[in-house]
Structures are given as structure tokens and as C-alpha cells.
Amino acid sequence: MPDTRAGWRLGVLSQMSLPSAGLSLKYRLRRAHPRRISLRRQLERLDRADAGRIREFQERRLRHLVRVAAARSPFYREYFRTSGIDPRSIRTVEDLGRLPLISRHELAERPDDFRTLPRWLMWSVHSSGTTGSPITCYRTITSSVFELAVLERQWSWFGVSADSRRVVLRGSDFATGQRGRPTIAVPGARQLLVSSYYLTPDRVDVIVAEIRRFRPAAIEGWPSSIALLAALLRDRGLRIPVRAVITSSEMIAPGQRTLMQEVFDAPVVDHYGQTERVAMAGTCEAGGYHVFPAYGIVELLPVEGSTERWEIVGTSLQNCGFPLLRYRTGDEVLPAAPGPCPCGRAFPLLGVVDGRVEDTFTAADGRPLPLPSSIVDDLSGLREAQVAQLRPGVFELRVVPGTGFSAARTHAHARRNVARLFGPGQELALRVVERLPRPPSGKLKAAVVESTHPASDGKGSPC
Numbered sequence: 001m002p003d004t005r006a007g008w009r010l011g012v013l014s015q016m017s018l019p020s021a022g023l024s025l026k027y028r029l030r031r032a033h034p035r036r037i038s039l040r041r042q043l044e045r046l047d048r049a050d051a052g053r054i055r056e057f058q059e060r061r062l063r064h065l066v067r068v069a070a071a072r073s074p075f076y077r078e079y080f081r082t083s084g085i086d087p088r089s090i091r092t093v094e095d096l097g098r099l100p101l102i103s104r105h106e107l108a109e110r111p112d113d114f115r116t117l118p119r120w121l122m123w124s125v126h127s128s129g130t131t132g133s134p135i136t137c138y139r140t141i142t143s144s145v146f147e148l149a150v151l152e153r154q155w156s157w158f159g160v161s162a163d164s165r166r167v168v169l170r171g172s173d174f175a176t177g178q179r180g181r182p183t184i185a186v187p188g189a190r191q192l193l194v195s196s197y198y199l200t201p202d203r204v205d206v207i208v209a210e211i212r213r214f215r216p217a218a219i220e221g222w223p224s225s226i227a228l229l230a231a232l233l234r235d236r237g238l239r240i241p242v243r244a245v246i247t248s249s250e251m252i253a254p255g256q257r258t259l260m261q262e263v264f265d266a267p268v269v270d271h272y273g274q275t276e277r278v279a280m281a282g283t284c285e286a287g288g289y290h291v292f293p294a295y296g297i298v299e300l301l302p303v304e305g306s307t308e309r310w311e312i313v314g315t316s317l318q319n320c321g322f323p324l325l326r327y328r329t330g331d332e333v334l335p336a337a338p339g340p341c342p343c344g345r346a347f348p349l350l351g352v353v354d355g356r357v358e359d360t361f362t363a364a365d366g367r368p369l370p371l372p373s374s375i376v377d378d379l380s381g382l383r384e385a386q387v388a389q390l391r392p393g394v395f396e397l398r399v400v401p402g403t404g405f406s407a408a409r410t411h412a413h414a415r416r417n418v419a420r421l422f423g424p425g426q427e428l429a430l431r432v433v434e435r436l437p438r439p440p441s442g443k444l445k446a447a448v449v450e451s452t453h454p455a456s457d458g459k460g461s462p463c
Contacts, residue, residue: 028188033145040162043153046294051346054293059092061317062297066090069323072116076323093297096315101301102327104135107276108383109403111136117321126378127275134382137276143319150280150295151271157285157343158244158269160218166246167211169194169221169229171374171421183210192216196225196370197363197423204232211240219264220246224360224370227256230263241265248273250371251354272353278314278327281350288341291348294318298348299326300333308335312353359449364393364425373446375417381405384436389449394427398436407432 030036046054069076070087080087085098107114115122115138122138152162160166168191182198183206185191192214194207207229219226219242226245233240245260247270257268270289271282280295291298296317300310312329316322334351341349361369376385376397383402389395397414399405411430418428436444 030141030145030148031188033141035142036145036149039146039149040152043149043294047153047345049346054346055093058293058297058317062093062096062315063091065315065317065320065323066325068116068320069325073114073323075110075113076325078113096297096299096326099325101313102324104328104330105383107137107324107327108135111138114322114324116323122321125275134376134379134385135275136380138322139277140319140321143277143316143321146318147273147277147280147295150292154271154282154284154292155218155244155246155269158267160244160246160269163190164217164243165190165192165214166218166220167192167194167214167216167242169196169199169219169225170249171196171371182207185214194221194225194229196222196228197367197421199225199228199232200367201232201235204229204236208233208236208238208240216242218242218244218246218266218269219260221248222371223247223250223252223256223260227259228360228368228370230259233263234259239263239265244269246271272331272350274314274329274331276314276316276324276327276329277319278316278324278329279312281353284341284343284345284347286341286343288343289336289350289353290341290345291350293347298350301328303332309333309354312350359389359445359447361389361395361422361447361449362392363422364427365423366392367423369422371447372422375414375421376446378417379410379413381410384444385446386436386444387447389447393425396429396431398431398433400433400436 046057049057066087070080071077076087079085079100089095090099112119117138117140119138122140125137125139127135127137155164156162170193182195182203184193186193192210194211199207219229219240226247240263242264244266245264245268247260247268252268252270260266260268267283267285269283271280272289273280278296279298280292281290281298282292283289294317297315299313299315301313303309303311309332312331312333314327314329315325316327332354334354336349336351341347359372361372363369372387372389376382376387379385379399381402381404382399384400386398387395388398395418397411399410407430411428414430415428418426
């Protein structure tokens with residue numbers, strides 16, 4: 001879906017680049033996008049379409065995406081020139097199998113080769129993901145609007161409209177610049193941000209008062225943060241009923257799910273995605289976990305040594321500025337329940353997604369720090385990274401150097417992130433290593449709590 005109305009797009013980008021624009025303007029501009037209404041109507045039609053119509057939509061989008069990639073992306077121009085494959089021959093879902101699988105390593109090493117548009121027409125996003133390998137991707141404005149429309153469609157299944165008020169709990173690093181203020185309202189998005197880093201017993205009364213005053217229809221954010229708030233409310237014998245608890249970015253433990261459902265008296269509405277934006281899936285009102293087929297094409301690659309685990313391979317259908325065809329996400333999924341979903345949609349079903357799992361860190365002053373790997377998401381020049389808590393408030397960043405690595409720049413950037421996201425008074429050391437050891441599962445945890453400092457194996461050095 002190419003961006004349209006170039007003048008509008010350039011005006012939006014110039015406003016979004018201003019520091020004074022703020023969160024409210026960003027959300028208002030996204031909701032004011034000229035294609036937002038047509039995208040929502042398109043998703044509504046696909047919601048009850050049969051499998052044939054859904055496939056027609058996917059293949060029409062796929063053909064357009066391949067043409068754009070072959071003409072404008074340095075990576076795909078090179079591939080089609082050297083492989084002898086005519087991009088016009090990629091017309092169906094089955095034809096995708098003729099294209100190469102793209103690894104996270106290739107994306108980390110040469111992200112700009114996948115772009116089809118100048119950087120200034122998009123914005124960059126960063127993540128360490130589930131593997132500890134930092135990557136950079138780019139998004140067009142239209143792809144961001146489309147993603148919001150897909151999520152809003154899912155929320156509508158649970159009675160949460162696009163303009164409903166939502167309490168959002170993620171990193172919310174605004175709090176470190178607000179003199180410890182735990183909440184901030186975003187009127188344009190009808191959101192109340194609650195800082196994950198200030199979910200403490202001494203602030204919970206203020207947070208509860210702000211949430212009740214805001215009257216939300218939904219609670220949205222990281223499961224670890226929402227569960228932490230729910231535990232604080234439960235300990236006071238409090239409940240805040242909403243229509244839905246919207247979760248993403250982490251796996252949900254059974255105890256967390258039960259706690260959130262009890263305290264907020266609502267179903268848990270989870271969705272799965274990645275920084276690369278190649279696939280999205282989520283729960284429906286009947287309990288199924290569906291691929292959202294308008295967002296991307298999902299293939300399941302058998303995991304070596306397992307008969308019932310598959311890796312999710314995604315092909316984006318909505319980000320023509322940064323096309324990724326057959327991208328290996330590194331996320332694994334279990335078999336889906338047999339039979340069609342009672343919700344009646346023709347969307348494919350997935351089993352349990354094995355996504356990001358992290359330990360919760362503790363700050364020097366005792367505050368819990370959910371999803372601590374966020375401090376490495378925007379670091380560059382690294383092949384892999386892991387942050388470890390050695391004791392409360394004392395952390396070590398372990399990195400495997402990549403192209404353009406600078407120890408001094410990496411350490412300084414990470415220290416700024418720690419101060420911004422964790423608050424003042426923390427310690428962070430940098431250790432450069434040749435490799436990061438894997439657990440038996442083979443999947444590196446980007447953040448881990450260790451009771452003692454690990455002994456050096458001679459393959460690393462502190463900086």
C-alpha cells in the first residue's frame with residue numbers, strides 16, 4: 001500500500017521531527033492519515049471473507065510488493081539479477097518458496113539495502129528481539145497507520161472501539177523527566193501512560209486515582225507491567241473493571257493471565273508481532289490465536305530436531321518502504337488446535353508462540369524494572385547483546401562486536417539509556433566478548449538476572 005498525498009506526508013514528517021510536537025501530535029497525525037478510513041473498511045470486509053478471497057488479497061499485495069522490491073531495493077535488485085528469477089514470476093503464495101529465506105544476521109548487517117525509499121521519508125525502529133541481536137528497520141507512515149487499523153479491528157471484537165480510552169503500561173520513560181511523575185495523559189490518542197518503572201507501593205494510590213479518573217475501556221501494555229500493577233491492586237483488595245486487557249511483546253505466564261483477568265474483570269487480548277513487522281497474530285473472542293492475513297503471509301518452517309515446533313517465517317504485505325520477503329523471525333510456535341475456530345473467521349490458527357521471555361530487574365532503590373532489554377534495543381554496531389543484573393542497581397552489558405562497533409560509543413549510549421529508562425543511581429559495566437553462551441534451548445535471553453558475577457572464560461574483557 002504505497003503512501004499517497006506526498007505533500008501531506010512531508011508536512012507530517014516535518015512536524016513529527018519537532019521536539020515540541022510531542023506524543024499527542026504524533027497520534028493525531030496518524031489518525032488523520034488520508035487512507036485511514038479506507039484501510040479500516042478494507043479490513044472490515046476481510047474480517048468475514050472466505051479463504052479464497054483472503055488469498056486473492058494476499059497475492060495481489062504480494063505481486064505489488066515483489067515489483068517494488070525488485071525495482072528499488074538494493075538487496076532484492078542484486079538477488080533477482082544474480083538468481084535468474086524473474087520477479088514477475090512470483091505471483092502466488094506457493095511461488096514464495098522460490099525466494100531465499102532472510103536471516104536476522106543479514107538484516108542486522110545491511111538494513112539500508114532493504115530500503116526502497118530515502119530514510120527521511122520513513123522512521124527507524126530498533127529492537128534486540130528474542131535473540132539478543134540488535135537490528136534496525138524502517139517504517140512508512142502508511143504501514144504504521146495500517147498496523148494501527150489491524151489492531152483496532154482486533155480490539156473491536158471485544159467491544160473496544162478505535163476511540164476508546166486506554167491505559168498504557170510499557171517502558172514509559174517519560175517518567176524520568178517528570179520528577180518521578182508516574183502518569184501522563186495523551187489526549188490525541190485518548191491514552192493515559194503509566195510508567196512501568198514507577199509501579200511501586202508508595203505510588204500505587206496516585207496511579208489508581210488517575211486511572212479511575214481517566215475511566216479507561218482497556219488496559220494495554222507489557223504483560224509483566226500489567227501483572228505488576230494487578231498485584232499491587234490485589235494486595236489492596238482493589239479491582240478496576242475494563243472491557244479488555246491488551247497485551248504484547250512478552251509471553252504470558254498462566255499466573256499472570258489469571259491475575260490480570262481477576263483484577264481487571266476482563267479477557268486478555270494478546271497480539272504477536274515483531275520490530276520487523278512481517279507478521280501479526282492475536283486472540284479472537286472465541287479464544288483462537290489467529291494469523292492476521294492482511295498484515296503478512298506466514299509460513300511455518302520445521303524446527304530441526306523437533307516434530308511439533310515450527311519457526312515463524314513472515315512476508316510483510318504492508319510496508320513497501322522496507323520489504324522483507326520470507327524473513328525468519330526466530331520465534332517458534334506449537335501446533336494449533338484442530339478444526340475451525342468457533343469465531344467463524346477464515347484466518348489461519350497458530351498454537352502458542354514462544355516469544356520473548358525476560359527476568360524482571362530491580363533498580364538500586366528497589367523498584368521493579370520490567371522488560372529491561374529495552375536499554376539495548378537502539379544500540380548499533382553489535383552482532384549480539386545481553387544485559388545482566390549482577391545485583392540490584394548493578395548491571396553488565398555483554399556485547400559481541402559487529403560492523404562499525406565502538407566500545408566507547410556503545411557504553412556511553414547504553415549508560416544514557418539506563419539513566420533514562422531505569423532512573424539515576426544505577427551502575428553499568430560493558431564487557432566485550434567473542435560469543436554469548438546459549439542455554440540448552442539455543443535461544444539467547446536478552447536480559448537475565450544473575451546472583452553472582454560470572455567467571456570470565458578468557459574470551460571477554462571488561463571496558
